[in-house]
Every structure is written in C-alpha cells, then in structure tokens.
Amino acid sequence: MTSSKSGPPKSGPPGNSSGGISGTIAGDLEPCGICGRSVAPRALFCHACGAVQPPRPLDPFTRLGLERRFDIDLEQLSKQHAGFTRAMAPERFAARGPRQQANAKAQVEALRDAYEVLRDPIRRAHALLELIGGTPADGDEDGDEEIADLAARLARANDVLELDRIGLDLNQRVEACIKYLAPAFRKAQAASTPDSPPAADGASRILARLERLEALAAEVRDRRAARTTPRR
Structure with missing residues (x-):
C-alpha cells in the first residue's frame, strides 16, 4: 500500500484536501x-x-x-x-x-x-479473468447434458407457456452460475501466482456455462417476443 507521505499526487484539483473523488493507484506516473x-x-x-x-x-x-x-x-x-x-x-x-x-x-x-x-456479470467476469491471468474455457456444449437437454426442449417448444417454463429454468441456472462465480474467483485470486494459472480454471468453466445459458435465455426472449408482438 502506498504511504500517504510518499505516494503519488492525489487526483483532485488543488484546494481539495480529500484528494478529489478519484483516488490514486500504484503504477507509473x-x-x-x-x-x-x-x-x-x-x-x-x-x-x-x-x-x-x-x-x-x-x-x-x-x-x-x-x-x-x-x-x-x-x-x-x-x-x-x-x-x-x-x-x-x-x-x-x-x-x-x-x-x-x-x-x-x-x-x-x-x-x-x-x-x-x-x-454485466459476463463482461465483468471476463475482465476479472483477464486481470488474474486466466483464460476462457472452450465452452463445449457437448460436455453439459443439462444444457443440451434445455436446448432440445427449446428446439421443440411451440407455445408461449413452454417457452416461459424453459425461460424460468434458464433464469434459475443463470442466477446459480452468477452465485458460484464469486467464490470461484475468490479462490482463484487467493491462489493466483505466476506459477499457478490453473487456479482460474473453475471460474473459467462456470463462466463458459453462464454464457451458454445466457445464449439460450436470449433465444427464449426473442422467440417469445416474436409470438406476442401484435401484427400490424
């Protein structure tokens, strides 16, 4: 942590004793x-x-x-x-x-x-993953039977009620992924060193799953909107 006596100049304009609303960070001036x-x-x-x-x-x-x-x-x-x-x-x-x-x-x-x-949880996760030196997972749908089943249900859905049921299932799984990402990133950041890049693998896999779920949820929203938008 930078000492208040020897740290870089504060970010506020002259005369602002608190240093302005933007603080300082370590790094080249x-x-x-x-x-x-x-x-x-x-x-x-x-x-x-x-x-x-x-x-x-x-x-x-x-x-x-x-x-x-x-x-x-x-x-x-x-x-x-x-x-x-x-x-x-x-x-x-x-x-x-x-x-x-x-x-x-x-x-x-x-x-x-x-x-x-x-x-945005997905964009935030990607930004944090990059900062800790992790790499995104491949996102192979074939390895997730649950997502494959949801995709198959969506392909067969032909009415608004079924789309709503699938959307509810997807939203619950999206919320679970977002919930699980927080401890996964904490674990990765606690273990993250130049010699341990695999520490972020758990967060990467959850993020890949979240992206697949969000893609299906977006398809549900689009198909539902197309069915409920009144024709002119």
Missing part, C-alpha cells in the same frame, strides 16, 4: 499535458495545476475505484459512476478551453464503458 507535473494514472485532475486529464488505459475496476472482485456492490458501482460522471461533465469546463473539455468528454466515455462492463 504520467506527466500532465498542461504543466508537466507527475499525475497518478487514475487521476481525473492534475493536483498541481488542476487541469483535466485524459483517460489512461485502466481496467474497469480501477477506473471506477472498485476492488477487483466479482461480487461487487452494484449500488456502489452506480454511485461511483454517477459521481465521477457529474465531476467530469464537459459543460463544467467551458471556460478552460477545448482541450480540457475534450479530456472531460473522453473521461465520461471511458467511465461509461467501464460501468457497462462491470454491470
């Missing part, structure tokens, strides 16, 4: 494009001159100031995103010129992209 002073990678503002910084390449957890874990607090995610976005509203920087306005707009877009990744 970047020069401010306005004054040239060192700025932390996640900083929204230069602490020396207050200039809005362009977004740096960051993982979505770091960009939104959240711990790298699968079971994030979705309410906290929304609050973080809303707070950062308000702080970076481009109209707030109209008097600072087009460069800083462009930086603010780019920050808002980067924050939105990170939020969209983290709010």
Whole structure:
C-alpha cells in the first residue's frame, strides 16, 4: 500500500484536501499535458495545476475505484459512476478551453464503458479473468447434458407457456452460475501466482456455462417476443 507521505499526487484539483473523488493507484506516473507535473494514472485532475486529464488505459475496476472482485456492490458501482460522471461533465469546463473539455468528454466515455462492463456479470467476469491471468474455457456444449437437454426442449417448444417454463429454468441456472462465480474467483485470486494459472480454471468453466445459458435465455426472449408482438 502506498504511504500517504510518499505516494503519488492525489487526483483532485488543488484546494481539495480529500484528494478529489478519484483516488490514486500504484503504477507509473504520467506527466500532465498542461504543466508537466507527475499525475497518478487514475487521476481525473492534475493536483498541481488542476487541469483535466485524459483517460489512461485502466481496467474497469480501477477506473471506477472498485476492488477487483466479482461480487461487487452494484449500488456502489452506480454511485461511483454517477459521481465521477457529474465531476467530469464537459459543460463544467467551458471556460478552460477545448482541450480540457475534450479530456472531460473522453473521461465520461471511458467511465461509461467501464460501468457497462462491470454491470454485466459476463463482461465483468471476463475482465476479472483477464486481470488474474486466466483464460476462457472452450465452452463445449457437448460436455453439459443439462444444457443440451434445455436446448432440445427449446428446439421443440411451440407455445408461449413452454417457452416461459424453459425461460424460468434458464433464469434459475443463470442466477446459480452468477452465485458460484464469486467464490470461484475468490479462490482463484487467493491462489493466483505466476506459477499457478490453473487456479482460474473453475471460474473459467462456470463462466463458459453462464454464457451458454445466457445464449439460450436470449433465444427464449426473442422467440417469445416474436409470438406476442401484435401484427400490424
């Protein structure tokens, strides 16, 4: 953990004793494009001159100031995103010129992209899997009889009630996968070292199953919508 005495500059503008709404992270410092002073990678503002910084390449957890874990607090995610976005509203920087306005707009877009990744369980799992050095499983449907049975039921379904029953079964299994991913990732992260990449295999397999289930659930939704949409 970085010491408060020797750590990188805080991310808030000058005069903000709390360091702004965006904290600092370990990593190489970047020069401010306005004054040239060192700025932390996640900083929204230069602490020396207050200039809005362009977004740096960051993982979505770091960009939104959240711990790298699968079971994030979705309410906290929304609050973080809303707070950062308000702080970076481009109209707030109209008097600072087009460069800083462009930086603010780019920050808002980067924050939105990170939020969209983290709010979706599958995209969040892929992002975390990449961060811990895991690789996605092949996703071979032939190895999962339960999913094969659901797919066969869906292929035979010819009425809305049966589609609803299959959709309910799929939703229950999707929720179970999401529930099981959290401990699987905790186990992988606890054991993750450069010499133990297989530690993430459990999370990879659950993620592959989740993706197959979600694909079937999307097909159910599409087929149901096609049957219930009134014809003109």
